[in-house]
Amino acid sequence: MTVAAHTPTSKNSEAVGEAARRRTFAVISHPDAGKSTLTEALALHAAAITSAGAVHGKGDRKGVTSDWMEMEQARGISITSAALRIDYDGHVLNLLDTPGHADFSEDTYRVLAAVDAAIMLLDSAKGLEPQTLKLFDVARNQGIPVITFVNKWDRPGREPLELLDEIEQRIGLRPTPLNWPVGIAGDFRGLVDRNGGGYVKLHRTPGGATKAREERLTDEQAARLEGPAWEQAVEELELMTEIGADYDPESFLAGKSSPVMFGAALPNFGVAQLLRTLVDIAPAPTPRADNQGRPRPVEAPFSGLVFKMQANMDKAHRDRMAFVRICSGRFDRGMVLTHAATGKPFATKYTQAVFGSERHTIDTAFAGDVIALVNAQSLRVGDTLYDGPKVEFPPIPSFAPEHFAVARAIDVSRYKQFRRGIDQLDSEGVVQVLVSDVRGDQAPVLAAVGPLQFDVVKHRMEHEFNAPIELAHLDYGTARRTDPDSAPALHGLSGAEVLTRRSDNELLVLVHNKWRLKVIQRDHPDLTLDVLLAGGVEEEG
Template sequence: MSSTPAPSASIATAAFTDAVGRRRTFAIISHPDAGKTTLTEKFLLYAGAVGEAGAVKSRRVARAARSDWMKLEQERGISVSSTVLHFAYGDWRFNLLDTPGHADFSEDTYRTLCAADAAVMVLDIAKGLEPQTLKLFQVCRDRGLPIVTFVNKCDRPGLPPLGLLDEITEQIGLQPVPITWPVADGSDFAGIVDRRTDELVRYDRTAHGARKGQEVVEPWATADPQGCPPDRWDAAKEELELLDMEERVLDQDAFLGGTQTPVFFGSALQNFGVRLLLEGFAELAPPPSASPVDEPADAGARPVAAPFAGQVFKVQANMNPRHRDRMAFLRVNSGTFERGMSATLARTGRTYQLKYAHQLFAADRNTVDLAVAGDIVGLVNAADLVPGDTLYTDDAVTFPPIPTFAPEKFVSVRTTDTKRYKQFRKGLVQLDEEGVIHVLRRPEFGDQEPILAGVGQLQFEVAEHRFEHEFGCPVRMQPLQWEVARRIDASAVDALRGQFKTMVVEDSQGNHMALFASSVALDKAERDHPDIAFEPLGTGLARRVAA
């Protein structure tokens, strides 16, 4: 594994500015099966972080994806948990937040996007914009994240590329600006033209698996088809001429402002066009910038050069079964993080000693002595830290809360082995601390048969798998009728007992919720109790702002 060596002492001002300027902290968003995990692996291949790419082709694939660390991910060939991959390429230092594409894990993905400065949106050339991509794009827009688009699978038959550009404009309102352009597709695919240099990068089916791509580059104006049907070759020429006539030129301010998206074409599986995307993204994407704050109210934003401050955006237990530890993922928003430093936890005001810190590469980890704004640090066995927590030194600050989603599905859960009740309770606590699944309790049952609440069914399947394989206790889950959850005040609990198709529960922090079997039941409760506030769950997303 390749990692970025950390300086042994605090960074001087000029060196700090340079180090932050070379950071690119980003996420990859896509619909399932568009090629996100494969693209991630090829990025790592170029960076020298892995020796071979473990492309996920089916559930039975023998070689699991390097970025998928959870056993269930490797068995199913899907990503169901966010991971952090730190790697270097040239002078650039990347923090890649690899997110699950499955819709059932939207909350995990959305929280991770809070730690990103930009995103790569992956589209399947045969399918274009798909529902989950649109949903994730909207979160990126709410966060103000610049988006670079990668049209994948050009070596397979696909939609007309000009039609894809129109689809991007019509469905998400961005002006697409092609940086590279495909010459045909499918079995006729001849390569891509780099519009910046007017060069053809020819697609060589015998060399696509090579580590550096072994790309053959030649002037587009004098290139010949070499097997590409003349009509398709001529069509690509006409398309490029049309783009030139339309003066589709990238404006950096428009890109950073979220009105333009640079578009790259290629094939992640065939390792083609990935180098141009990686280098283009590094040049275009913004470095870390000032972060909005909740407190002090008049502060506006915290500059990256301010004293250390960071925010926990994810907590994950048992990433490595050998350690059986608890990892808090912290984005450094400002200043310099130094291992062993003392910081203040904004939520409690108490001092927190940051002794055990790692830089992450999926399930692997290296001790990190120093990190700067934009870096992601894993705090090991960070008891009491929860998603959204702010840590700081010197000037007090609190960053906006991490978004939570209203659960849409509910199950009761109990252990099938009463001798493993201690492990069952431990599993409940760890799932609750991670925050993606909500653990709710009915006062009359307590921990005997708690309720798990989540966004989608796959969350429960993963939780069931983890109970058995991580926490050592088999469980049985039973679907429940509840469909809607609302936060209520403790004073409303007695009034709602016995309410039509309603159940009152509480979480581990003592917050009370009312669960309703339908929106009709919620409407009735609101009519019957006009004095009770039924507060929707969920919080907004805060934008990162220019320094």
């Protein structure tokens, strides 16, 4: 290596060039919209895997690569986010699959803090659903540009113009189709490329396990082959042109419009087009603002944000991994970073890239990449790691919990394992763990967004920590932040209980329901009852 390669100018140039090759994005959707299937199909078309699997698997096909947890494979739903690193056409794609079920929204919200773009996945028959709307609100709040993929066009569904109108009317995004389906939903023939022109005729493969075969035809050939279906598609496209529904890069990056694509993830229809579009229009990493609002250039020394903790991905080693989104600079395995929260050094000898449950050692990485730091016992979600001058990024907000239960060890002789498991799940953000002087450490209160989170806790406590628990559900439905001056008065009120949130030592008051909360606020206007933030969006009510 030449001397010039060691100069700051050369390093900066390398960091900028490598960051420009990165695309880091998440897939967000309502449950059952086909999110994990799309994730698998994207990996298939990028040649990262050779055969796509369904969630439960068929024949000798394995389960979905991103759904690696035992509970996910058993229930057929994603309950934790997964990171997939894919090399494609000279670019590095960091695809973060997210849970679709509303009960695991908080995990999705953390992932959105680590990406530069999102694919909003819609079911062609259902359109925008409640969970999709919530996730879009968070993406908008964080300034994340959104590409819309209308899935399941191979099944009966709604009219494409109706779906576009719903997007514009309900979320205020101007839809700008990049392709258009030939054939109504349920009779999917192929796709018209609005920008490049021409028609792509799609042919199924058995079970959708391999890439769908694409046949490119001229407009004249398409007209002869498809007849009235082609004519209808042409008329609808002419309408799109007349109303000015054309892709505009500035509007897309500003979050004012959303490029729209049609397809069907299960048979791999339209997935190749989506993959190419991600490379062409999704933004590369840009400067990220620190907690003082100052942008951190991608060529600055290394900095990274911990957005996810996960324990026991490798059952043989019982490890604990911190998933870090690199925000700036170059990462070299073995470098000693600084943990912003404590000022202490953090060694990175064991660093890996992750593909679902599979992982391998990674030696270098750049802005936009997601790395997994092994045995990261001291790290928590929202922490910053850096090299050189100190930098700290804003913390990731916790979601406002709505369900609460007291956890107790079934076997008191395994209290040490019980305590270790509860602390681990708290640090991962699987649930929020609350404690009080009245209940004590032996009976922590678990706070969750949805009840399925409690099922995950019970399963993991039994199978990973060998400490089965019993849960006693509490009759509380909302939480507010309070202060030491208000806590004694609130604790003495009927229908309220004050606890301490372990991770940040904040005082929370739990209240039976929003009606009771309004009565307390009316009768005691001097007491502090602050609204919690839900992933950066203020909790309703």
